[in-house]
Amino acid sequence: MRTLGPEQVRDTDDQTLDAVVCPVSLDGVIVNRGFNPSEMLSPHNYFRMYRTVFSIEGEDTDSEGLAPEITVVLLYNMAVVYQEIGFATAERATIEKARRLYELARSVLSQASQAKRNKLGMKLELTEMAILNNLGHIYCYSYNYELTMSLKESLRDILAGLNTDQLEHDSFVFFKQNMTELFHQRDQGTAPAA
Numbered sequence: 031m032r033t034l035g036p037e038q039v040r041d042t043d044d045q046t047l048d049a050v051v052c053p054v055s056l057d058g059v060i061v062n063r064g065f066n067p068s069e070m071l072s073p074h075n076y077f078r079m080y081r082t083v084f085s086i087e088g089e090d091t092d093s094e095g096l097a098p099e100i101t102v103v104l105l106y107n108m109a110v111v112y113q114e115i116g117f118a119t120a121e122r123a124t125i126e127k128a129r130r131l132y133e134l135a136r137s138v139l140s141q142a143s144q145a146k147r148n149k150l151g152m153k154l155e156l157t158e159m160a161i162l163n164n165l166g167h168i169y170c171y172s173y174n175y176e177l178t179m180s181l182k183e184s185l186r187d188i189l190a191g192l193n194t195d196q197l198e199h200d201s202f203v204f205f206k207q208n209m210t211e212l213f214h215q216r217d218q219g220t221a222p223a224a
Contacts, residue, residue, distance in 0.1 A: 047095060051154060083106075084160075086100060113168065
C-alpha cells in the first residue's frame with residue numbers, strides 16, 4: 031500500500047479554504063422503485079446502507095491543498111454507486127469493487143489526517159461515518175462478523191464524539207437510529223443476515 035508523503039499532502043494550517051462537503055441523497059435516483067436495494071438481499075443487516083453521495087462546494091474546490099480530502103470524497107462516491115448497483119443486480123464482483131473503494135477511501139482519509147495532524151481542509155466526519163457504515167453493511171452481508179463489529183465500534187466512537195449540530199439533522203438521525211437498531215438486534219440475538 032502506498033502512503034501519502036509531504037509532496038501529496040499540502041499543509042492547510044496557514045490558509046483558510048472555502049470548500050465544504052454536502053450530502054446528496056440517492057433516494058429514488060439510482061434505483062427508482064421505492065425501496066432500498068441494499069435491503070433487498072439483507073433486510074436484517076446490522077447496517078442500513080447510507081444512500082448518500084457528497085458534492086464538494088465552495089470557491090477553493092480546485093485547491094491542491096484539498097487533494098486528499100477530495101480524493102476521499104470521490105472514492106466514497108464511486109463506492110456508493112458500485113454498492114448500489116451490486117445490490118440491485120446481486121453481482122458479488124460489483125459489491126467487492128465497492129468494498130475495495132471504501133477501504134481505499136478509509137486509508138486515504140487516515141493517512142491525510144495523520145499527515146495534516148488532524149487539521150483537514152474540510153470537515154469529513156460525515157464522510158468518514160458514511161464510509162464505515164457502508165463498509166460495515168458490506169462486511170455484514172459477507173458474514174464477516176469480526177470486521178462488522180469493529181466498524182460498528184469505530185462508528186459508535188465517532189458518533190459519541192459529535193454534537194447534534196455538527197451534522198445535518200437527517201444524517202445524525204440516520205446514524206443514531208442505525209446504532210440503536212443495531213444494539214436492539216444484538217440484544218434480541220438476531221444474527222446479521224445476507
